[in-house]
Amino acid sequence: MKTIPQETTATFREKGSKFIGFLFPVESVEKFEERLDRLKAEYHDASHHCYGWRIHPNKIEEFAQDDGEPGGTAGLPILNQLKSYDALNCACVVIRYFGGTKLGKSGLIQAYGHTAKLCFQKASLSTLIPTENFKITYPYQEQSHINRLKNSFDLKELSSEYLEKVTLKIACRSEQAPAFARELEKLEHLGVDSTKLGKGFIVLNT
Numbered sequence: 001m002k003t004i005p006q007e008t009t010a011t012f013r014e015k016g017s018k019f020i021g022f023l024f025p026v027e028s029v030e031k032f033e034e035r036l037d038r039l040k041a042e043y044h045d046a047s048h049h050c051y052g053w054r055i056h057p058n059k060i061e062e063f064a065q066d067d068g069e070p071g072g073t074a075g076l077p078i079l080n081q082l083k084s085y086d087a088l089n090c091a092c093v094v095i096r097y098f099g100g101t102k103l104g105k106s107g108l109i110q111a112y113g114h115t116a117k118l119c120f121q122k123a124s125l126s127t128l129i130p131t132e133n134f135k136i137t138y139p140y141q142e143q144s145h146i147n148r149l150k151n152s153f154d155l156k157e158l159s160s161e162y163l164e165k166v167t168l169k170i171a172c173r174s175e176q177a178p179a180f181a182r183e184l185e186k187l188e189h190l191g192v193d194s195t196k197l198g199k200g201f202i203v204l205n206t
Contacts, residue, residue: 001057001086001087001088001127001128001129001130002085002086002087002088002125002126002127002128003025003087003088003089003090003125003126003127003128003203004023004024004025004087004090004123004124004125004126005025005124005126005203006024006025006124007022007023007024007025008022008023008024008119008120008122008123009021009022009023009119009122010023010115010118010119010121010122011115011118012111012114012115012118013099014099014103014107014110014111015099015101015103015107016099016100016101017096017097017098017099017101017103017111018096018097018099019094019095019096019097019111019112019115020043020094020095020096020097020115021092021093021094021095021115021116021118021119022035022039022092022093022094022095022119023090023091023092023116023119023120023123024090024091024092025089025090026053026055026089026090026091027055027089028055029053029055029061032053032055032091035091035093036049036051036093039093039095043095045097046095046096046097047068047096047097047098048066048067048068048069048074048095048096048098049067049093049095050065050066050067050069050074050075050078050093050094050095050096050112051064051065051067051075051078051091051092051093051094052064052065052075052076052078052079052080052081052082052091052092052116053079053082053090053091053092054079054082054083054087054088054089054090054091055088055089056088056089057088057089057128057130057201058130058199058200058201060088062079062082062083063075063079064076064078064079069096069108069112070105070108072105072109073105073108073109073112074094074096074108074109074112075112076109077108077109077110077112077113077116078092078094078112078113078115078116080113081113081116081117081120082116085120085125087120087125088128089128092116092119094112094115094116096111096112126203126204127203127204128201128202128203128204129173129201129202129203129204130173130174130199130200130201131156131171131172131173131174131177131199131200131201131202132171132172132174132177132180132181132196132198132199132200133158133169133170133171133172133196133197133198133199133200134169134170134172134180134181134184134194134195134196134197135167135168135169135170135194135195135197136167136168136169136170136184136192136193136194137165137166137167137168137192137193137194138165138166138187138190138191138192138193139165139166139190139191140165140166142187142190142191142192143166145187145190145192146166146168146192149180149183149184152183153172153173153176153179153180153183154172154173154176155170155171155172155180156170156171156202157169157170158170158171165191169197171200171202174199181194181196
């Protein structure tokens with residue numbers, strides 16, 4: 001799975017119509033709608049504001065909107081580009097200024113899809129890694145056992161707290177999580193307590 005760290009834009013012209021694409025990171029529908037509202041305000045004189053988005057790596061949600069174009073000719077081609085790049089936690093809005101010449105359904109599909117593709121070609125993609133997150137609390141003298149686990153599994157430390165005991169919040173790759181949980185159970189007799197915090201993800205910049 002991929003995502004993008006920052007917004008990219010691209011422009012495409014076809015038979016007088018101008019298409020402006022905006023590809024940007026987003027992690028919720030609310031954040032997407034905020035960005036969409038700003039784009040609609042900035043490009044208030046445009047003919048159409050069409051889009052597709054995909055969010056939530058651990059339980060994928062996706063949506064497409066044609067905004068007045070014939071059904072399936074705008075939002076779906078944009079969404080299909082997101083899917084072809086296996087992109088999540090991002091959205092693409094393509095704004096059209098009508099140039100006076102109708103493009104037909106196949107022309108619209110090509111134009112909207114191509115504009116979204118141009119955005120991806122300019123973007124820097126990062127890798128999304130699904131994780132299971134854990135909270136681990138342990139005595140200082142057991143640090144060597146925790147270090148061994150860090151060397152044995154692909155873990156990322158999300159936060160740490162050093163009081164009477166050490167408390168770590170750790171992200172573990174989803175496919176390794178069952179084995180990691182079993183190893184933590186083996187340390188319970190040493191005062192190592194662990195709690196599953198649920199699913200998450202980490203971003204690896206490439």
